[in-house]
Amino acid sequence: MVLGNEVYDKVFRSIDVNADKFVEVLEEAVAIVSISAEPEHRDDCVKMSHWAKAKLESIGATAELVDAGIQHLHDGTQLPLPPIVFAQLGKDPKKKTLLVYGHLDVQPAKKEDGWNTDPFVLTEIDGKLFGRGSTDDKGPVIGWIHAIRTLQENGIDLPINMKFVFECMEEAGSEGLDEALHNRKDFLQDVDFTCISDNYWLGKKKPCLTYGLRGISYFFVKVECAKQDLHSGCYGGSIHEALPDLLWVLSQLTNIDGTINIEGLNEMVAPVTDDEKEIYPKIDFCIKEYQNDLGAHGLTRKTKEEILMRRWRFPSLSLHGVEGAFDGPGSKTVIPAKVTGKFSIRTVPNMTPEKVDEVVVAHLNKLWATRGSPNRFEVIPQHAGRVWLSDPNHPNFQAGAKAMKRVFDVEPDLTREGGSIPVTLSFQELTGKNVMLLPIGACDDMAHSQNEKINRRNYIEGTKVLAAYLLELGEFQ
Numbered sequence: 001m002v003l004g005n006e007v008y009d010k011v012f013r014s015i016d017v018n019a020d021k022f023v024e025v026l027e028e029a030v031a032i033v034s035i036s037a038e039p040e041h042r043d044d045c046v047k048m049s050h051w052a053k054a055k056l057e058s059i060g061a062t063a064e065l066v067d068a069g070i071q072h073l074h075d076g077t078q079l080p081l082p083p084i085v086f087a088q089l090g091k092d093p094k095k096k097t098l099l100v101y102g103h104l105d106v107q108p109a110k111k112e113d114g115w116n117t118d119p120f121v122l123t124e125i126d127g128k129l130f131g132r133g134s135t136d137d138k139g140p141v142i143g144w145i146h147a148i149r150t151l152q153e154n155g156i157d158l159p160i161n162m163k164f165v166f167e168c169m170e171e172a173g174s175e176g177l178d179e180a181l182h183n184r185k186d187f188l189q190d191v192d193f194t195c196i197s198d199n200y201w202l203g204k205k206k207p208c209l210t211y212g213l214r215g216i217s218y219f220f221v222k223v224e225c226a227k228q229d230l231h232s233g234c235y236g237g238s239i240h241e242a243l244p245d246l247l248w249v250l251s252q253l254t255n256i257d258g259t260i261n262i263e264g265l266n267e268m269v270a271p272v273t274d275d276e277k278e279i280y281p282k283i284d285f286c287i288k289e290y291q292n293d294l295g296a297h298g299l300t301r302k303t304k305e306e307i308l309m310r311r312w313r314f315p316s317l318s319l320h321g322v323e324g325a326f327d328g329p330g331s332k333t334v335i336p337a338k339v340t341g342k343f344s345i346r347t348v349p350n351m352t353p354e355k356v357d358e359v360v361v362a363h364l365n366k367l368w369a370t371r372g373s374p375n376r377f378e379v380i381p382q383h384a385g386r387v388w389l390s391d392p393n394h395p396n397f398q399a400g401a402k403a404m405k406r407v408f409d410v411e412p413d414l415t416r417e418g419g420s421i422p423v424t425l426s427f428q429e430l431t432g433k434n435v436m437l438l439p440i441g442a443c444d445d446m447a448h449s450q451n452e453k454i455n456r457r458n459y460i461e462g463t464k465v466l467a468a469y470l471l472e473l474g475e476f477q
């Protein structure tokens, strides 16, 4: 059934009228400190799953909390994983079924990291809603709930059945999720399309739809030189220190231009095809503005095409930190006894987590053998997420594009993204159906960083896009 413009206008007006209420709900969610990487916040993650279940029930969905099993931390402790929210709204056999995935956990954040406001108090300044999780991914998750509520309040029948999977461990590698989905294959059986709103526009003004993500393989590198930390005056010069050993290894993994120096890794990368080369010049992206927005002192490549390819279709290696090394203010004179370097590799077709682990461990051990240090050295692969590519010509993407055109009066760009959402490929494989990423946040939202925000405009217009997408999807019955 083709709906008239007046239906969409009514929905959009209603979302505008309720905008302040929608911001209040986001404020409630941001206040729950659901940091999945910090065990002391595990109860908050559980609370967040319960919160989302109640919200889904409030729109009439049947929701359950599915046990995700036990997490085994690298220090030997075991911790129950937060439950995953599975929910269903509508079971009409004449309608198609859309699966929506989102995550309720957030990256760590402390005011003293350099935030201008308390990260867990949603604060509006000049139309920007600052708070951890505002854009990644609490804002978009809540957007779905408000989009559906608005259709219901305006007496508009949902033209599709909906299923939801909301997890609380995405930022820590989605532990437990793949297993829970495999155990509940029946839940995914009748899914016709999947949509995920958990990424960002390429710029600040023009919307996009996303058909590719890089994967991620995370590693710890441990070096141990003594049984406890040592006074550098008493012992310095007499022992082989762990931190220089570690830094020596880590500093050799990348070149100044960002390419990776790990034997066997670049050989796995799928060659760039001629068809692919044609895509990049058409994309709306300005590298000057990109560099300015980041306040970056330089970029690894000179052209827009090369920079987009570095972000989307070539691997990158990032060093994240060193556990055990002194990092406080002031000048402590200690030799750390045990240090653990942390790095990750963003992976691309045709890299697989198994092969990446194999070449990384082999390369680092070989490098270490040339160091000549008596210290203990160990490379420990951590979580991994697989690369994902989808078909952007599918009706799912057409419905997304129509929805964006209705709200922003522009055809969205088709993009890939450098980040990772580990479960995306699993949904594509388990349902055998199309998966689309439909971002609502802007490129400068600073997810994972200090002062994460979502613009009020993106949050509210994004809710309209989600509502319009549900209606447009109904046209493909």
Ligand SMILES: NCC(=O)N[C@@H](Cc1c[nH]cn1)C(=O)O
Pocket: 136, 137, 170, 171, 172, 173, 198, 199, 216, 385, 419, 420, 421, 422, 447
């Ligand atoms: N919005 C998606 C996102 O931020 N994904 C994370 C996933 C991840 C994997 N390991 C830790 N986090 C990302 O960093 O890309």
Ligand SMILES: [Zn+2]
Pocket: 103, 136, 137, 170, 198, 199
């Ligand atoms: Zn996210």
Ligand SMILES: [Zn+2]
Pocket: 107, 136, 171, 447, 448
């Ligand atoms: Zn994230």
